[in-house]
Amino acid sequence: MLSKQLLDVIACTKCKGDLDYDKKRNILVCSKCRLKYKVLKDIPDMMLEDAEKF
Numbered sequence: 039m040l041s042k043q044l045l046d047v048i049a050c051t052k053c054k055g056d057l058d059y060d061k062k063r064n065i066l067v068c069s070k071c072r073l074k075y076k077v078l079k080d081i082p083d084m085m086l087e088d089a090e091k092f
């Protein structure tokens with residue numbers, strides 16, 4: 039579970055835009071780039087290489 043503070047400052051690596059947090063799947067989603075960022079042990083993996091397209 040990510041903290042609100044973290045969610046407020048975190049941005050998409052690619053477009054620097056806001057991310058949506060999917061609590062159920064525990065991923066961060068950029069709807070603009072259509073990328074999914076994984077969250078491992080409450081630490082988002084913001085590496086573009088690790089992000090998945092959808």
Ligand SMILES: [Zn+2]
Binds near residue numbers: 050051052054
């Ligand atoms: Zn983006």
